[in-house]
Amino acid sequence: MSVMNTTVPSAEQILGPTPGQILRRKVFGHRGIVIGGGIFLFIVLMALLAPWLAPYDPYHQDLVARLAPPVWHEKGTWDHILGTDQVGRDYLSRLIYGARISLLIGIMAALISGIIGTVMGVAAGYFGGKVDLVVTFLITCRLSLPVILVSLAVVAIVGGSLEMVILVLGLLLWDRYAVVMRASTQQIRSLDYVAAAQAAGCSTWYILAREILPNVMNQLIVVATLEFAHAVLLEAALSFLGLGVQPPLPSWGLMISEGRNYILFDPWLIAIPGSALFMMLLAVNLLGDGVRDVTVPENRA
Amino acid sequence: MTPTIKVENLRVSIPLAAGVLHAVRGISFEVAKGETLCLVGESGCGKSLTSLALMDLLPSRAKREADRIELDGADLLKLGERDMAKVRGSTMAMIFQEPMTSLNPAYTIGNQLEEGIRLHKGVSASEARERAVYLLEKVGITGASSRLGQYPHQLSGGLRQRVMIAMALMCGPDLLICDEPTTALDVTIQAQILHLLKDLQREFDMAVILITHDLGIVARVADRVAVMYAGEIIESGDVDEIFSRPTHPYTQGLMNCIPVPGKTAYGERLGTIPGIVPSMIGEMTGCAFANRCAYAEDICLKTLTTRELVPNHAVRCVRAEEVAALNAGLDTATASAGSPA
Amino acid sequence: MLVYTAKRILLAILVSLTVSALVFSLLYLSGDPATALAGERASQADIMAIRAAYGFDQPVYVQYFKWLAGAVQGEFGESVYFRLPVIDLILERLPVTMTLGVCAMIFALALSIPLGVLAAMYPNSLIDRAALLLAVVGQAMPSFWFALMLIVLFAYWVPILPASGSDSWQHFVLPTIVLGYYATPAFMRLTRTGLLDVLSSDYVRTARAKGLRPAKVLFKHALRNAIIPVVSLAAVQFGFMLTGSIIIETVFALHGAGFLAWESISRSDFPTVQAVLLLFSWFYIILTFLADLLNAWLNPRIRVA
Ligand SMILES: Nc1ncnc2c1ncn2[C@@H]1O[C@H](COP(=O)(O)OP(=O)(O)OP(=O)(O)O)[C@@H](O)[C@H]1O
Ligand code: SF4
Ligand SMILES: [Mg+2]
Numbered sequence: 001m002s003v004m005n006t007t008v009p010s011a012e013q014i015l016g017p018t019p020g021q022i023l024r025r026k027v028f029g030h031r032g033i034v035i036g037g038g039i040f041l042f043i044v045l046m047a048l049l050a051p052w053l054a055p056y057d058p059y060h061q062d063l064v065a066r067l068a069p070p071v072w073h074e075k076g077t078w079d080h081i082l083g084t085d086q087v088g089r090d091y092l093s094r095l096i097y098g099a100r101i102s103l104l105i106g107i108m109a110a111l112i113s114g115i116i117g118t119v120m121g122v123a124a125g126y127f128g129g130k131v132d133l134v135v136t137f138l139i140t141c142r143l144s145l146p147v148i149l150v151s152l153a154v155v156a157i158v159g160g161s162l163e164m165v166i167l168v169l170g171l172l173l174w175d176r177y178a179v180v181m182r183a184s185t186q187q188i189r190s191l192d193y194v195a196a197a198q199a200a201g202c203s204t205w206y207i208l209a210r211e212i213l214p215n216v217m218n219q220l221i222v223v224a225t226l227e228f229a230h231a232v233l234l235e236a237a238l239s240f241l242g243l244g245v246q247p248p249l250p251s252w253g254l255m256i257s258e259g260r261n262y263i264l265f266d267p268w269l270i271a272i273p274g275s276a277l278f279m280m281l282l283a284v285n286l287l288g289d290g291v292r293d294v295t296v297p298e299n300r301a
Numbered sequence: 302m303t304p305t306i307k308v309e310n311l312r313v314s315i316p317l318a319a320g321v322l323h324a325v326r327g328i329s330f331e332v333a334k335g336e337t338l339c340l341v342g343e344s345g346c347g348k349s350l351t352s353l354a355l356m357d358l359l360p361s362r363a364k365r366e367a368d369r370i371e372l373d374g375a376d377l378l379k380l381g382e383r384d385m386a387k388v389r390g391s392t393m394a395m396i397f398q399e400p401m402t403s404l405n406p407a408y409t410i411g412n413q414l415e416e417g418i419r420l421h422k423g424v425s426a427s428e429a430r431e432r433a434v435y436l437l438e439k440v441g442i443t444g445a446s447s448r449l450g451q452y453p454h455q456l457s458g459g460l461r462q463r464v465m466i467a468m469a470l471m472c473g474p475d476l477l478i479c480d481e482p483t484t485a486l487d488v489t490i491q492a493q494i495l496h497l498l499k500d501l502q503r504e505f506d507m508a509v510i511l512i513t514h515d516l517g518i519v520a521r522v523a524d525r526v527a528v529m530y531a532g533e534i535i536e537s538g539d540v541d542e543i544f545s546r547p548t549h550p551y552t553q554g555l556m557n558c559i560p561v562p563g564k565t566a567y568g569e570r571l572g573t574i575p576g577i578v579p580s581m582i583g584e585m586t587g588c589a590f591a592n593r594c595a596y597a598e599d600i601c602l603k604t605l606t607t608r609e610l611v612p613n614h615a616v617r618c619v620r621a622e623e624v625a626a627l628n629a630g631l632d633t634a635t636a637s638a639g640s641p642a
Numbered sequence: 643m644l645v646y647t648a649k650r651i652l653l654a655i656l657v658s659l660t661v662s663a664l665v666f667s668l669l670y671l672s673g674d675p676a677t678a679l680a681g682e683r684a685s686q687a688d689i690m691a692i693r694a695a696y697g698f699d700q701p702v703y704v705q706y707f708k709w710l711a712g713a714v715q716g717e718f719g720e721s722v723y724f725r726l727p728v729i730d731l732i733l734e735r736l737p738v739t740m741t742l743g744v745c746a747m748i749f750a751l752a753l754s755i756p757l758g759v760l761a762a763m764y765p766n767s768l769i770d771r772a773a774l775l776l777a778v779v780g781q782a783m784p785s786f787w788f789a790l791m792l793i794v795l796f797a798y799w800v801p802i803l804p805a806s807g808s809d810s811w812q813h814f815v816l817p818t819i820v821l822g823y824y825a826t827p828a829f830m831r832l833t834r835t836g837l838l839d840v841l842s843s844d845y846v847r848t849a850r851a852k853g854l855r856p857a858k859v860l861f862k863h864a865l866r867n868a869i870i871p872v873v874s875l876a877a878v879q880f881g882f883m884l885t886g887s888i889i890i891e892t893v894f895a896l897h898g899a900g901f902l903a904w905e906s907i908s909r910s911d912f913p914t915v916q917a918v919l920l921l922f923s924w925f926y927i928i929l930t931f932l933a934d935l936l937n938a939w940l941n942p943r944i945r946v947a
Contacts, residue, residue, distance in 0.1 A: 022318055022319050025318060025319075026318055029318075137653075137656070137657070137660075140653070140657050141657050141660045141661055141664070143878075143926075143930075144657055144658075144661050144923045144926050144927050144930075145661060145664065145665075145919075145923055146881070146882075146884075146885035146919070146922050146923065146926070147885070148885050148886070148888055148889065149885055149888060149903060149918070149919050149922060150668070150919065152888070152903075152904070152907050153668055153907055153915050153919060154668065154671060156907045156908065156910065156915075157668065157669070157671050157910075158671055229781075229782075233784055236784055236786075236787075237784065237785075237786055237889055240786050240889075241888075241889070241892060241904060241908075242908065243907065243908070253784075256786070256787060256790070260790065263790060263793065263794060263798075264794075264798055267794045270787065270790050270791075270794075271791070274784065274787035274790070274791065277784055277787065278782050278783055278784065278787070279782075281781070281782035281783075281784070282778065282779070282782035285778060285781050285782050286778065289778075356851055358847060358850055358851060360842065361765070382856070383855075386850075386853045386854070386855060386856075387853060388853070389850070389851055389852065389853035390851060390852035390853035390854075391853060394851070395851045397844060397847065397848065397851075399844050402843065402844040402845065403844040403845055403847070403848045404845055404848065405845040405846075405848070405849065405863050405867070406845070406867070406941070406942060406943060407863075407866050407867055407940075407941075407942060408862075408863075413848075416852065416854065416858075416862075417852035417853060417854070420852075420853065420854060420855075420858075421853060452942040452943070454942065454943045465848070468848075468852070
């Protein structure tokens with residue numbers, strides 16, 4: 001018989017591109033991720049560099065210069081690029097500092113609820129039985145309580161502050177994490193390698209940490225982006241209704257609320273912070289959708 | 302006599318993120334009335350896509366090209382979607398791999414059996430019902446008329462596949478394509494379904510294309526065999542010829558425990574060959590099997606063609622004669638291309 | 643189906659009870675509810691009086707069961723601010739919220755289902771992209787801000803619609819758009835993915851292999867199965883919409899139950915807050931219960947057990 005001394009094709013020829021290469025190609029070829037990531041990065045930088053970027057102190061009032069229009073307005077000047085608010089605070093500076101509040105609330109709430117929801121969901125999916133029953137019941141109860149109403153009521157009773165809003169939202173927004181984590185844990189749990197790990201006598205913690213968590217990570221990230229956006233939106237809504245972050249903090253929702261009285265003559269007072277909020281939510285949603293698109297295996301569907 | 306179906310140089314490609322997947326790379330075959338062609342090959346070699354291409358039911362992003370696809374002498378490539386729909390289910394029918402999911406859970410068996418014939422033949426509701434009951438009995442379902450009111454979830458997998466067969470036969474098709482009709486069923490039911498298909502074929506005198514992994518099935522059911530590898534037919538011919546003189550190194554590997562027509566048990570699996578199937582993404586020159594072939598030489602990576610060694614036995618291998626000669630000396634039962642000594 | 647219904651009822655009752663306990667205990671977050679109710683300038687005697695009047699001096703579980711027993715009979719006590727029975731207040735306001743909810747729902751479904759179907763039928767086409775854009779924008783648009791922008795546009799710049807109030811049908815147009823648009827992305831996405839899923843399913847392939855016309859495949863075989871999850875979502879979304887009405891009604895000064903909720907929250911009118919919260923939750927529980935029943939009925943696997 002002849003021997004295999006022929007030009008053997010390289011791995012590249014046989015396998016095509018590696019998964020890593022495909023992923024990279026997908027990420028940078030995905031318009032949603034590039035645009036969403038770009039905007040989000042911009043906002044994060046803006047928040048981090050706020051003290052250097054903001055032209056004025058966001059709390060400094062200058063009643064003489066109150067309600068100055070933004071620069072593109074016929075009466076606008078470069079002194080206050082985005083104009084000033086009803087007590088003469090520089091709008092651009094407030095907007096820049098406001099990014100900090102939104103980011104802080106989004107991240108913290110997504111983190112707190114993420115921990116609660118993931119623990120519940122993974123436990124339900126992994127242990128099944130009674131644990132699952134209890135967790136499912138808790139999820140159903142949580143879903144029956146309207147988030148806005150509950151957080152409004154709680155903040156009204158306990159008093160509004162940044163910390164309170166974070167805490168309330170963090171304790172309320174865990175349902176989606178729990179639902180998704182439960183389903184994907186169940187799915188992974190039923191796979192052979194987890195059974196094999198169990199048979200090999202690996203401890204529950206080991207299996208959870210090494211087999212389950214890495215495999216639900218993609219889903220977790222997607223849910224986290226959703227809940228981040230959700231929290232930012234709710235904070236804005238609460239602050240808008242006067243029961244969230246309290247003045248004089250430059251929360252975007254609060255800025256819209258304060259600008260509301262001037263809606264007729266100075267609509268930019270609500271248009272500007274609203275657009276910022278919209279861009280941030282858009283960016284995060286695009287990112288989340290993109291992550292989901294990129295990480296689902298290219299199946300036969 | 303014109304063959305019932307005649308396919309020339311069929312190609313199917315799917316654009317993916319990593320490049321264009323050429324899943325079917327220029328295959329040709331024909332099947333005559335009353336004849337069964339078995340399409341064999343390992344998972345992912347393009348068998349299902351081939352059959353879907355014939356029905357023009359490929360996933361929307363997949364692209365079909367061919368020099369010719371003729372059914373009863375009529376050119377299917379020229380038909381628009383509307384005319385193609387008239388052909389589907391009436392002159393050409395298909396049974397799928399997955400009986401559990403191939404029926405709509407929301408409608409009764411009767412409803413799903415009858416809608417095709419009512420559309421194609423314009424028969425009345427009661428005639429359609431009669432035909433449905435007749436065929437359900439034919440495929441061996443007892444209490445046929447009471448089954449018509451049941452929902453798919455109330456039937457077992459074997460029963461559902463029988464329903465699918467009955468459904469395919471409702472309009473009396475000339476060509477029946479069966480894509481692994483028994484893979485999802487257990488062995489005893491597999492045998493029953495295959496006998497049933499064979500009987501029905503005789504009774505209705507259809508051309509049948511049967512796709513399978515199972516060499517036992519091939520040995521019992523096929524008149525002719527086409528072996529697929531990485532989107533190409535690498536060997537084809539009469540069933541006895543292929544079984545007694547497998548010539549392509551891949552076919553030899555598949556048959557390293559050679560089943561004998563009529564003797565090999567059902568459920569016999571294809572032999573395994575070391576190595577991995579090449580990625581079908583992008584163009585490929587030369588022999589697709591080269592990276593796993595024990596006989597591979599430089600010449601194999603040049604362009605190659607499918608050649609008829611003897612009438613009714615075609616092989617796509619440059620070294621076919623040498624391979625055959627090398628093997629002639631050996632006991633065919635132990636010859637194995639995949640495990641060189 | 644009977645067993646299923648019985649189980650589902652039991653679950654609904656358990657959830658209702660748990661939720662009612664949670665709603666009740668909200669009041670105790672502040673420590674002493676009597677002090678909170680009495681307000682900042684109240685004297686010690688006032689607080690004592692309130693404590694006795696509302697029964698805060700009794701053990702907590704007694705208070706809870708009394709409150710729950712009342713709630714089940716529609717008896718929620720008297721509003722601290724309006725000095726009226728809470729239930730009368732709510733019944734007076736509810737029609738506005740319901741009208742708004744139903745209108746918004748119809749608007750959302752009428753917009754999103756056709757778009758979702760078209761998007762699924764022609765994936766990656768122009769219409770799919772337009773629908774996707776609409777969904778992405780909709781998801782990122784804070785509803786209160788959207789409402790304010792619409793007010794600027796249609797009430798001031800091109801004054802064709804009223805900015806606030808609830809006296810005529812015109813007052814409902816903008817709120818309906820805002821509230822309905824808020825639910826649109828979810829419906830559209832679900833319709834699209836559900837239909838895409840079903841269109842690539844084996845049984846749709848079977849239907850096409852039978853030679854059925856595309857319209858028949860779509861309406862008979864695909865849509866029926868794709869719409870099932872949308873039914874559940876519609877129930878859930880309707881619940882969310884009612885909550886969303888808090889914000890929308892506040893912005894548009896539409897005097898519905900949502901507005902009442904906000905009013906009573908900002909005035910520390912706890913009996914009313916509790917009642918509204920409990921009713922919204924119960925309403926949601928009933929909705930999802932009905933949706934599950936409808937679902938079960940649409941799905942022969944559960945109906946024909
Ligand atoms: N919709 C699709 N999208 C992307 N790739 C696909 C799609 N359908 C099939 N393929 C790929 O095309 C190739 C051939 O698939 P096909 O389904 O024809 O294989 P098969 O021979 O029928 O396999 P099996 O025996 O498992 O049914 C495989 O590599 C498969 O991954
Ligand atoms: S062409 Fe060469 S590599 Fe291909 S099967 Fe024949 S001998 Fe092997
Ligand atoms: Mg297949």
